[in-house]
Amino acid sequence: MNKSVVKITSGLRGQLEIPADKSISHRAVMFSSLAKGKSIIKNFSQGQDPLSSLKVFQAMGVDTRFIDNRTLEIVSSGELMPPAMTLNCGNSGTTMRLVSGILAGQNFNSVLIGDESLSKRPMKRIIEPLELMGAKIKAIDNHAPLSIFGTRLHGINYVSKLASAQVKSCILLAGLYAEGKTSVIEPYISRDHTERMLKYMGADIDVTGKTVTIRQSELKPQIIEICGDISSAAYFIAAALVVPKSKIILKNLGLNPTRTGIIDVVQSMGGNIKILAQRQVAGEEQGDIEVEYSELKGCNICGELIPRLIDELPVIAVLATQAEGDTIVKDAKDLRNKESDRISTIVNELKKIGADIEELEDGFVIHGKTKLTGGAEIETYHDHRLAMSMYVAGLVCEKQILIKDFDWVNISFPEFCKCFEKLIY
Numbered sequence: 001m002n003k004s005v006v007k008i009t010s011g012l013r014g015q016l017e018i019p020a021d022k023s024i025s026h027r028a029v030m031f032s033s034l035a036k037g038k039s040i041i042k043n044f045s046q047g048q049d050p051l052s053s054l055k056v057f058q059a060m061g062v063d064t065r066f067i068d069n070r071t072l073e074i075v076s077s078g079e080l081m082p083p084a085m086t087l088n089c090g091n092s093g094t095t096m097r098l099v100s101g102i103l104a105g106q107n108f109n110s111v112l113i114g115d116e117s118l119s120k121r122p123m124k125r126i127i128e129p130l131e132l133m134g135a136k137i138k139a140i141d142n143h144a145p146l147s148i149f150g151t152r153l154h155g156i157n158y159v160s161k162l163a164s165a166q167v168k169s170c171i172l173l174a175g176l177y178a179e180g181k182t183s184v185i186e187p188y189i190s191r192d193h194t195e196r197m198l199k200y201m202g203a204d205i206d207v208t209g210k211t212v213t214i215r216q217s218e219l220k221p222q223i224i225e226i227c228g229d230i231s232s233a234a235y236f237i238a239a240a241l242v243v244p245k246s247k248i249i250l251k252n253l254g255l256n257p258t259r260t261g262i263i264d265v266v267q268s269m270g271g272n273i274k275i276l277a278q279r280q281v282a283g284e285e286q287g288d289i290e291v292e293y294s295e296l297k298g299c300n301i302c303g304e305l306i307p308r309l310i311d312e313l314p315v316i317a318v319l320a321t322q323a324e325g326d327t328i329v330k331d332a333k334d335l336r337n338k339e340s341d342r343i344s345t346i347v348n349e350l351k352k353i354g355a356d357i358e359e360l361e362d363g364f365v366i367h368g369k370t371k372l373t374g375g376a377e378i379e380t381y382h383d384h385r386l387a388m389s390m391y392v393a394g395l396v397c398e399k400q401i402l403i404k405d406f407d408w409v410n411i412s413f414p415e416f417c418k419c420f421e422k423l424i425y
Contacts, residue, residue, distance in 0.1 A: 004406035006394025011245035012423040016236065018228030021254050022412050024284065025050035026094045027197050028224045030102065033057040035201060036078030037221035044072040044226060047412040052090035056099055059083045082108035089114045091339065091411050094166060096144060097126050101170035104135035105177025106150035113145045117339050117382045126170045129158045133174055155180035162334065163188040163307040168212065175214040183213040188304040191258040200283040227254035227286035232413050234262050234312040239392045240291040241271050242322040247292045248423055255285040261308030265316060269296040269323055298325035298368060306331050314346045314389040320366035321355045322396065329363035340381035349390055352376040353397055375399035384411040
């Protein structure tokens with residue numbers, strides 16, 4: 001069992017380039033595999049989740065090779081081959097849900113499997129719209145493994161109850177193969193990397209407000225340069241804000257407006273955060289930000305803001321323990337359907353180290369500012385984001401904490417500890 005003892009620090013200083021965006025890396029592999037010709041993906045994520053997506057498409061006959069550690073070449077005929085075995089998505093919900101949309105419209109059958117954690121995550125949210133398009137899917141109680149029987153699909157007009165990029169992307173990818181047009185309407189706009197990259201690669205796709213419409217399309221190979229992952233940056237943003245004497249610069253960070261909820265929250269809490277430079281690369285905004293230790297105040301986080309920071313909410317809970325007054329998170333019930341029940345797990349583990357936090361059905365309330373005592377052994381529940389959030393908490397505890405099974409961070413951020421070591425002085 002891998003354990004990590006978090007060292008209490010007196011400050012973070014320096015510059016850091018955050019590793020590649022996981023969400024964009026997934027899509028770059030998938031869409032390049034569907035495009036006829038050679039695509040080059042620069043700065044591909046080395047997290048286990050994007051590598052799961054890569055292995056799935058290798059198993060369907062796509063030719064891939066790393067030119068160097070961060071540059072991936074993909075050569076495809078534009079058509080996938082029937083896999084000779086089950087397709088293992090590992091721990092990656094993004095892989096399973098998006099690939100399901102692609103496989104539903106193929107002319108072959110396939111089976112998607114995942115690890116113990118992924119096999120417990122809900123798949124009804126994608127099975128239901130795919131079946132409305134004519135897909136044939138077999139699952140036990142709407143969970144993996146998913147047996148997908150490739151067939152002809154037809155377009156639908158789908159009004160989603162969830163603001164979920166995975167659900168939206170699954171339907172849009174099925175729409176690439178469906179007769180007619182396929183539209184997805186969301187209650188709030190979720191992250192839009194799929195729409196941006198599909199358009200960049202030549203898909204017939206339109207976005208109007210909360211509605212995205214796609215028609216049958218052939219994708220064209222491209223050079224895709226991936227920016228730094230703002231969800232990974234969130235741990236360094238939070239740490240710099242709460243550890244006294246800290247001041248850091250994060251370089252080449254993704255600043256897609258559907259992902260920058262963390263920046264909006266920090267600003268509303270009175271945090272010292274500045275965007276130093278901004279540019280657009282491969283259809284995505286990116287830039288540099290500066291973050292400095294700040295006296296924070298509590299805030300309310302709810303509604304349309306939630307899809308823009310859903311993955312960052314565990315570390316925002318840590319941030320809120322060091323803010324004066326109450327921070328209330330609501331409308332985030334889908335946190336219970338992540339790698340762990342992230343509402344109950346973050347509440348349980350923060351309470352162990354002295355946080356004043358209470359659980360809500362759809363979120364939590366943090367009463368701050370609180371001295372975190374530390375001196376506890378922390379569970380990770382097979383959840384990489386919980387592990388990294390508690391690491392940040394450990395930086396400001398009065399006593400050291402020990403985090404069990406810390407190697408779950410490799411799912412998304414294998415460089416996590418090395419990056420922190422560069423900034424601790």
